[in-house]
Amino acid sequence: MTLAPTSLRSLALVLAFAVAGLMTLLEASAFLAAAGIDPLEAFHNMYVAALGSKFAIGTSLAKTVPRLLCALGIALAIRGGLWNIGAEGQIYLGAAGAAGAAMFTPDITGIHGPVVGLIAGFLVGALWGAIPGALRAYRGINEVITSLLLVYVAIQIVNYLVEGPWLVPNSTFPATAVLPPGDRLSRIWPGTLLNSGFLIALAMTLVAHVLLYKTEFGLWIRSIGGNERASHVMGLPVGFMLVAVMALSGGFAGLAGAIEVLGTRGRLVEGFSPGYGFEAIAIALLGRLHPFGIACAALIFGALDAGSGGLQVSSAGMSSAISPIVEGLAVINLLASLRLIEISLKHYDARKALVDRQRSDRPPTLKEA
Numbered sequence: 001m002t003l004a005p006t007s008l009r010s011l012a013l014v015l016a017f018a019v020a021g022l023m024t025l026l027e028a029s030a031f032l033a034a035a036g037i038d039p040l041e042a043f044h045n046m047y048v049a050a051l052g053s054k055f056a057i058g059t060s061l062a063k064t065v066p067r068l069l070c071a072l073g074i075a076l077a078i079r080g081g082l083w084n085i086g087a088e089g090q091i092y093l094g095a096a097g098a099a100g101a102a103m104f105t106p107d108i109t110g111i112h113g114p115v116v117g118l119i120a121g122f123l124v125g126a127l128w129g130a131i132p133g134a135l136r137a138y139r140g141i142n143e144v145i146t147s148l149l150l151v152y153v154a155i156q157i158v159n160y161l162v163e164g165p166w167l168v169p170n171s172t173f174p175a176t177a178v179l180p181p182g183d184r185l186s187r188i189w190p191g192t193l194l195n196s197g198f199l200i201a202l203a204m205t206l207v208a209h210v211l212l213y214k215t216e217f218g219l220w221i222r223s224i225g226g227n228e229r230a231s232h233v234m235g236l237p238v239g240f241m242l243v244a245v246m247a248l249s250g251g252f253a254g255l256a257g258a259i260e261v262l263g264t265r266g267r268l269v270e271g272f273s274p275g276y277g278f279e280a281i282a283i284a285l286l287g288r289l290h291p292f293g294i295a296c297a298a299l300i301f302g303a304l305d306a307g308s309g310g311l312q313v314s315s316a317g318m319s320s321a322i323s324p325i326v327e328g329l330a331v332i333n334l335l336a337s338l339r340l341i342e343i344s345l346k347h348y349d350a351r352k353a354l355v356d357r358q359r360s361d362r363p364p365t366l367k368e369a
Contacts, residue, residue, distance in 0.1 A: 008348075012341045020334035027329050046307030056306060058192025062264055064302030065201045066091065066256040066273070070280035071298055072208045073129075073252030075289045079212060080245035081225035086132060086147030087253040088277025089154030090125040094254025095261045096158050097124030099166070099176055099268035102183035102261075113183035117262045118200070118255060125254015126247040128154060133246025137239040143246065151277070162270045174270035185263035197259030202295075204252065209291040221245055253277060282331045301327055 029039035050060050070087045077084035084090075101120035102113065132146035162174040185195040212218040224231045224241055231238050256276065261268050283301055287294030304327055 009345065012345060013338075016337035016341045017334065020330065020337045023333040023337075024326065024330045027333075028326050031325065046304075049309055050303040050307035054189070055192050058189050058194040059309075060299070060303040060306040061198055062193045062195070062302075063305045064298045065197050065264075066260055066276040067280055067283055067301050068201045068295055068298035069204060069256035069259070070253045070277050071283035071287065071294045072204060072291060073249035074280050075284040075287070075291070075294055076208060076212070076221065076252070077245055077249040078284065078289055079225045080221045080241065081228055082133070082136065082242060082246055082249075083144045084129065084132075084147055084246060084249045084253075085144050085281070086129065086150050086154075086277070087249070087280055088273060088275065089147075089151035090128050090250040090253035091257035091260070091273055091277050092154045092158045093128050094121035094125035094257030095268055095272065096161060096257075097121045097254065098258035098261045099179070102179045103166070103176065113180070114185050114262050117183060118258050121258025121261075122251045122255045125257065126251035129250015129253070130243050130247035133243040136246070137242040147246075158268070159270055162268055166268065176268045178267050179262065183262065184266055185259065193264060195259075195263035197263040200255070200259065204255070205291045205295050208252075212291070253280075279327070282327070286331060286334055300330075304330075 025043075029043075032039045032042050049056055051057055070091060073090075074084050074087055098117035098121035101117045105116055105120075128150065129147075131150060132141075132143040135141040135146050136143040159174070162176060166176045167174060168177050185197050187193075187195050188199065210218075212221065220231075220236055220241055223234070224236060224238055224245075228238060257273075260272060265272060279301065280298075283297045284294055286297040308326075
């Protein structure tokens with residue numbers, strides 16, 4: 001079948017995002033108006049809190065980092081034919097691994113403190129992600145169920161640590177002690193919350209792109225995700241790859257947790273993630289499973305999160321729940337728009353193929369002869 005031109009598909013994609021954005025604004029305006037809040041004032045307050053100053057921009061970028069890393073890991077798993085629903089648990093254990101490394105690992109000559117914590121966070125998250133991968137590969141157990149159930153196990157493990165052995169003496173707030181400055185990520189933009197974890201997230205975006213599209217390993221991932229049975233016939237190590245992909249996915253989420261502890265918060269705190277791992281599923285899908293598209297979607301969600309804080313402060317009685325509401329509306333509208341565009345392009349391709357077939361089957365005219 002003849003495919004629509006690339007320019008038409010690009011225009012359709014831009015149109016889908018534009019329509020989804022407009023619909024989200026209209027629906028959010030109706031919701032705010034029903035709550036007795038002026039939509040224009042509310043959107044202005046959100047803009048100021050998300051992009052209105054250097055500090056606001058830094059906050060939006062800082063809130064983008066955990067979403068971006070988790071979504072990259074989830075996209076890698078989906079490309080490999082797996083659904084990692086457990087990124088929320090992996091980010092918790094990655095944070096615990098980084099905090100534990102910072103608190104109890106002796107200084108290693110020649111290795112900067114945060115590096116040890118980042119590696120520990122990645123490895124712990126990878127180990128937790130490999131569990132559902134191994135169960136899927138060698139026991140046939142659905143990874144959606146196991147990865148989701150392991151989320152609650154991971155959260156309770158972290159809660160036990162910060163409420164028990166890692167709790168600061170004589171403290172009632174469930175958190176570890178503030179980590180030493182030498183074990184923390186440095187701020188890269190003075191006067192903001194932005195730390196070097198943002199640069200790490202950008203680097204990992206490039207790594208994910210190269211891994212998926214420029215390496216044989218990435219080709220194997222996409223091959224197994226496209227047709228696992230055919231990959232078996234081709235002789236690919238499918239079982240090993242399923243475990244490796246889930247471990248890699250968990251490692252990305254664990255790295256996000258490590259950056260939260262070593263950079264943003266400076267210590268491990270109970271309930272530090274408001275649902276980054278679950279939100280990252282929508283971000284990965286909105287980014288069309290492409291690392292650069294995911295980066296754009298994560299930036300939007302980070303700005304919405306930062307903006308919702310400003311809305312809560314400036315609009316009396318307005319809950320910060322406006323952020324997930326707007327995010328949910330954006331996801332629904334964009335997925336619906338993309339689906340409509342996809343159906344329209346399929347009809348276009350079918351009509352064009354039919355016309356081309358009719359032209360090739362008809363006898364030539366006298367002028368053509």
